[in-house]
Amino acid sequence: MQSPPVNPTLSVSPKRVEPRCVEPKCVEPKCVEPKCVEPKCVETESLMSDFVQAFGLALHLVASFDPELVDIVGRSLYVSLSAVAIASFIGLPLGAVVAVYRFPGRRAVVVLLNALMGLPPVFVGLMVYLMLSRSGPLGPLGLLFTPTAMIIAQAILITPIIAALAREIVRGLYDEYREQLCSFGARPRQMVLTLLWDARVGLSTAVMAGFGRAMAEVGAVLIVGGNIAYATRVMTTAIALETSKGNLALALALGLILVVIALGVNAVAAMLGGASTRRYA
Amino acid sequence: MRWRVAISAMLVTVTVMAGQAMAEDRHIVLASTTSTENSGLLGAILPLFRAESGVEVRVVAVGTGQALRLARNGDADVLLVHHRPSEEAFVADGFGVERHEVMYNDFVLIGPRDDPAEIAGLDDASGALARIAEAGAVFTSRSDNSGTHLAERALWDAAGVVLDGASRDWYREMGSGMGATLNAAVAMDAYVLADRATWVSFANKRDHTVLVEGDPALFNQYAVILVSPDRHPHVRAEDGQAFIDWLLSNEGQAAIAAFRVDGQPLFFPNAGGQS
Numbered sequence: 001m002q003s004p005p006v007n008p009t010l011s012v013s014p015k016r017v018e019p020r021c022v023e024p025k026c027v028e029p030k031c032v033e034p035k036c037v038e039p040k041c042v043e044t045e046s047l048m049s050d051f052v053q054a055f056g057l058a059l060h061l062v063a064s065f066d067p068e069l070v071d072i073v074g075r076s077l078y079v080s081l082s083a084v085a086i087a088s089f090i091g092l093p094l095g096a097v098v099a100v101y102r103f104p105g106r107r108a109v110v111v112l113l114n115a116l117m118g119l120p121p122v123f124v125g126l127m128v129y130l131m132l133s134r135s136g137p138l139g140p141l142g143l144l145f146t147p148t149a150m151i152i153a154q155a156i157l158i159t160p161i162i163a164a165l166a167r168e169i170v171r172g173l174y175d176e177y178r179e180q181l182c183s184f185g186a187r188p189r190q191m192v193l194t195l196l197w198d199a200r201v202g203l204s205t206a207v208m209a210g211f212g213r214a215m216a217e218v219g220a221v222l223i224v225g226g227n228i229a230y231a232t233r234v235m236t237t238a239i240a241l242e243t244s245k246g247n248l249a250l251a252l253a254l255g256l257i258l259v260v261i262a263l264g265v266n267a268v269a270a271m272l273g274g275a276s277t278r279r280y281a
Numbered sequence: 282m283r284w285r286v287a288i289s290a291m292l293v294t295v296t297v298m299a300g301q302a303m304a305e306d307r308h309i310v311l312a313s314t315t316s317t318e319n320s321g322l323l324g325a326i327l328p329l330f331r332a333e334s335g336v337e338v339r340v341v342a343v344g345t346g347q348a349l350r351l352a353r354n355g356d357a358d359v360l361l362v363h364h365r366p367s368e369e370a371f372v373a374d375g376f377g378v379e380r381h382e383v384m385y386n387d388f389v390l391i392g393p394r395d396d397p398a399e400i401a402g403l404d405d406a407s408g409a410l411a412r413i414a415e416a417g418a419v420f421t422s423r424s425d426n427s428g429t430h431l432a433e434r435a436l437w438d439a440a441g442v443v444l445d446g447a448s449r450d451w452y453r454e455m456g457s458g459m460g461a462t463l464n465a466a467v468a469m470d471a472y473v474l475a476d477r478a479t480w481v482s483f484a485n486k487r488d489h490t491v492l493v494e495g496d497p498a499l500f501n502q503y504a505v506i507l508v509s510p511d512r513h514p515h516v517r518a519e520d521g522q523a524f525i526d527w528l529l530s531n532e533g534q535a536a537i538a539a540f541r542v543d544g545q546p547l548f549f550p551n552a553g554g555q556s
Contacts, residue, residue: 134355134513142515144356145310145341226310226341229324244460245319246485 054252061253068230069254073261076234079147079221080214083154084162087214088207091159095166095206096192099174110167116160121153125220128153132224145226150234153220158210165206166199173199201273208269215262235261308337309520312349312357314428315458317503318342320478320547326536330527336520344458346426352376352506355513358521360506363428363476368504377506383528384537384548385502388432389480390493391463392418392472400472406496407440414442417451419471423462424454428501433474436498463489476501478547503548505529528552 061069098109130136132144132152143149173195174181181191196203218236225232227241235258242251317323318340327338338359341351345362352360353376360377362368371377390400390409398416400409413420423430437444444452453471455462459479466473467487475483480491493499505525510518527533534550541547 134515136354139355140515145339226339228310228339228341231339241319243464244315244458246460246464246483248485 050249050252053249054256057249057253058256062257069257071230072233072235072238072254073257075147075232076215076236076258077261079150079234080154080211082151083158083214084207084211086151086155087159087162087210090155091162091210092166092196092203092206093192094159095163095168096170096196098163099167099170100188100191100195110164113160113164113167117164119157119160121157121217121219122223124153124157125223128156128220128224144224145228145232147225147232149224150221150232153224154214154217157217157220158213161213162206162210165209166203169199169202169206170195173202204269204273208266211265212262215258306337307335307517307520308339309358309517309524310339310341310356311359311361311524312341312343312347312351313361314345314348314363314503315342315460316363316429316476316479317361317548319460320482320542322478322537322540322548325540326533329536330524330533333532334520334523334527336523338524344423344425344427344430346430352508355508355515358508358517359524360508361503362506363501363503364431365502365504367428367431368506372506376509376512378509380504380506381525381529381552382502382504383552384534384550385500386477386548387494387501388429388474388499389477389491390472390499391466391475391480391489392492393470394488394490396492398472401492403493404495406493406498407436409493410436411440411442413472414440414448414451419451419453419469421453421455421462421466421469421471421473423459424456425458427459429459429474429476432499432501436474439498478542481545481547482542502551 095113098106098113128149129144131138132141132149133139134142134144143152170192174191177195177198181194186194216236218240221227221232221234222237222240225234225237227233227237233241235254239251239254239258242248242254311323313323319342323338323340327340331337341348341357343351345364345367348357348360348362349367349371351357352371360368360371361383368377368380372380388406390406392398392400398409398413398418400412403409403412410420422433442448453465453469455465457465459475460483462473463475463479463483464485465471467485467489470488472492477491477494480486505528507518507521507525508516510516528537529552534552537548537550538546
């Protein structure tokens with residue numbers, strides 16, 4: 001209680017970060033005497049030490065199963081995987097339908113889907129906030145500042161990505177197998193299902209692209225989640241918070257962990273994909 | 282048919298999740314300034330309140346301007362902010378029940394140690410700003426309608442400096458929170474106005490230091506307001522009021538006084554004043 005320096009969150013941070021405050025003292029004389037010729041090298045030096053520190057911190061946080069880190073990583077995965085599940089559920093069939101069915105305005109839909117891939121997260125966050133705010137149409141649900149609100153925002157963000165990529169992939173396959181499918185007398189609905197199944201390897205890339213965007217996204221979840229400790233804090237908002245506290249090494253360490261998680265998830269997907277493509281070889 | 286099943290399954294899921302969100306144990310949402318959260322004050326005192334009352338306080342830390350906006354929309358139960366005119370307007374407009382002063386600290390003018398505008402040691406904050414303007418030394422501003430930003434604008438007015446097109450060369454509107462603005466000031470060798478709590482607990486000071494302090498114009502009062510349950514019936518008024526009562530009680534005030542960073546107190550309790 002006496003000196004909970006900086007923040008009682010992430011218990012390692014104060015101890016590890018303090019050395020940086022000490023550093024300027026020993027660097028100072030160098031920089032003052034020759035009228036600051038070397039401030040640049042001083043800066044890179046301490047920035048480098050941030051990197052070194054970050055690696056150490058990241059290892060320490062992971063190795064010690066820091067409870068807050070576990071909480072944050074778990075929530076990040078829960079939110080983003082749920083969003084990906086919802087977005088895939090909508091986006092994959094949507095993309096396949098747009099690829100196979102012919103209807104007026106199909107091109108417009110394709111252009112729209114492609115354009116929506118670039119939706120700015122803060123914009124989506126703001127829209128979802130206005131919907132879920134107590135003063136908004138869905139206010140009575142009381143969803144604002146909950147993980148559910150974050151899932152909704154991320155699902156909106158990545159559904160167009162998954163749908164547009166799925167359309168592209170299914171379209172390629174459709175062009176290849178159209179005649180064959182027609183000769184079986186397949187109806188468009190059956191074609192959609194068949195093509196979705198046969199394109200599953202390619203589609204997993206679309207899903208991973210969506211997942212990557214969801215995990216990396218900060219603007220929307222910050223607005224609708226509020227970055228509340230132990231309630232809506234995720235990896236990216238924690239990184240933003242630690243940066244704003246000036247805990248650059250800790251922020252960097254969290255970033256490294258996020259990268260490793262993304263790598264891990266993608267590696268798993270690649271292995272699954274590899275296993276099922278071998279069949280075609 | 283299959284689609285209908287799927288859609289209703291999704292609706293059920295959402296409803297269940299919403300239900301879970303509502304059924305969680307007692308909590309209130311506190312919209313607060315970044316200074317109280319980032320300095321670690323709330324992290325230190327909220328567990329004490331929770332232990333006593335069983336109420337979890339969920340902190341959404343944003344600038345004063347955004348906090349007031351959230352509260353106007355009914356998205357927070359209690360406000361802890363620091364800009365008296367906006368707070369009084371909030372209560373006068375019927376969005377808040379009553380404004381209670383809780384604690385204070387002060388703003389400090391921070392800059393690079395070599396101090397190109399030579400303001401170190403001045404006891405007049407607006408005089409120092411006038412010198413910065415005269416020297417055309419880079420100044421980073423929050424520019425986000427936060428309490429600190431509004432206080433800074435008032436100081437510029439007092440200094441008689443007009444911030445217009447001509448000031449763009451040296452007056453940088455960051456449009457971000459205190460921490461991000463401090464990071465930028467450090468990187469740009471710029472002057473910046475910050476609240477002392479955020480500065481002292483800020484870990485990326487590098488070569489920056491406090492240059493001007495102690496001017497009465499730098500006084501920084503924090504107040505707490507319960508969002509009006511008349512205006513927003515869903516507000517958790519009972520638990521919110523309990524939190525306010527606790528903050529103003531001897532116990533809460535003592536907890537604020539006991540909070541220190543590097544042995545330095547960052548907030549000074551002064552409950553009693555209200556309007």
